[in-house]
Amino acid sequence: MDLILFLIFGLIALVCAINVVLQTHPISSAVSLIGVMGSLAILYLLLGAEFIAAAQVIVYAGAVMVLFVFVIMLLNAGKEVHKGRSFMVQLLGVPLLIALLGLLAFLARHMYQPETMVHFGGFQGGSAQAVGHALFTTYLLPFEVTSILILIAIIGAVVLARKELD
Amino acid sequence: MPLNQVPLSWFLILSAALFAIGVAGFLFRRNIITVFMSIELMLNAVNLSFIAFSYQNKQVNGHLLAFFVMVVAAAEAAVGLAIILTVFKNRATLNIDEMDSMKD
Numbered sequence: 474m475d476l477i478l479f480l481i482f483g484l485i486a487l488v489c490a491i492n493v494v495l496q497t498h499p500i501s502s503a504v505s506l507i508g509v510m511g512s513l514a515i516l517y518l519l520l521g522a523e524f525i526a527a528a529q530v531i532v533y534a535g536a537v538m539v540l541f542v543f544v545i546m547l548l549n550a551g552k553e554v555h556k557g558r559s560f561m562v563q564l565l566g567v568p569l570l571i572a573l574l575g576l577l578a579f580l581a582r583h584m585y586q587p588e589t590m591v592h593f594g595g596f597q598g599g600s601a602q603a604v605g606h607a608l609f610t611t612y613l614l615p616f617e618v619t620s621i622l623i624l625i626a627i628i629g630a631v632v633l634a635r636k637e638l639d
Numbered sequence: 640m641p642l643n644q645v646p647l648s649w650f651l652i653l654s655a656a657l658f659a660i661g662v663a664g665f666l667f668r669r670n671i672i673t674v675f676m677s678i679e680l681m682l683n684a685v686n687l688s689f690i691a692f693s694y695q696n697k698q699v700n701g702h703l704l705a706f707f708v709m710v711v712a713a714a715e716a717a718v719g720l721a722i723i724l725t726v727f728k729n730r731a732t733l734n735i736d737e738m739d740s741m742k743d
Binding site for chain 2: 532603
């Protein structure tokens with residue numbers, strides 16, 4: 474059952490990710506990206522990360538992607554104009570990326586022997602309580618720094634996007 | 640292979656594949672918004688790795704790292720999209736090939 478769930482949602486994530494790169498219209502890419510984030514949330518649940526799965530749906534698939542779609546509609550972004558790329562890029566781009574993927578997959582496969590088997594419910598420590606406890610004890614300083622970072626981001630976004638008043 | 644368990648390395652391989660696709664989008668695409676979405680895709684791939692390692696070590700620390708990545712990504716999206724708005728207001732283009740005034 475877990476294997477089937479992983480295969481279904483892993484495949485959806487992969488197909489949607491390829492679609493993000495291949496689509497020429499930004500709004501299609503954005504919708505595909507929402508598909509990736511949604512299926513990743515299911516995989517987080519499978520790995521026992523309930524809180525992160527909920528945050529993924531709310532923060533990423535909700536807030537961040539709404540911001541993206543909003544900007545795409547505001548700018549009325551149309552189809553991408555295709556220009557010829559250099560010969561080297563066309564020849565080497567995809568093989569080099571497959572080489573990168575192969576290297577990463579090889580490392581993932583061989584660095585962790587013997588292999589851990591994932592099954593649903595195998596790790597119970599990902600609840601909101603556990604995450605909150607770690608967040609406000611061990612990671613209290615990074616948490617406070619993050620709040621300052623968000624404050625800076627809010628002010629920066631407002632300053633950058635405001636209308637010029639002459 | 641029994642149906643009720645998944646090898647952990649499959650999660651890591653999926654994460655690597657998503658990361659490679661994100662790199663491809665970042666390098667090949669010309670629309671600045673799509674390039675930005677590729678960055679988000681790469682951040683998501685890294686998050687999946689963090690959660691998988693957290694499962695392996697039976698510790699909650701990976702979840703916290705994923706949480707901080709998420710927060711930073713949200714802040715980055717807000718500022719980055721504001722920058723895209725400003726650039727579009729000044730140049731009326733989204734093509735990254737035409738934004739080369741620092742080259743000369």
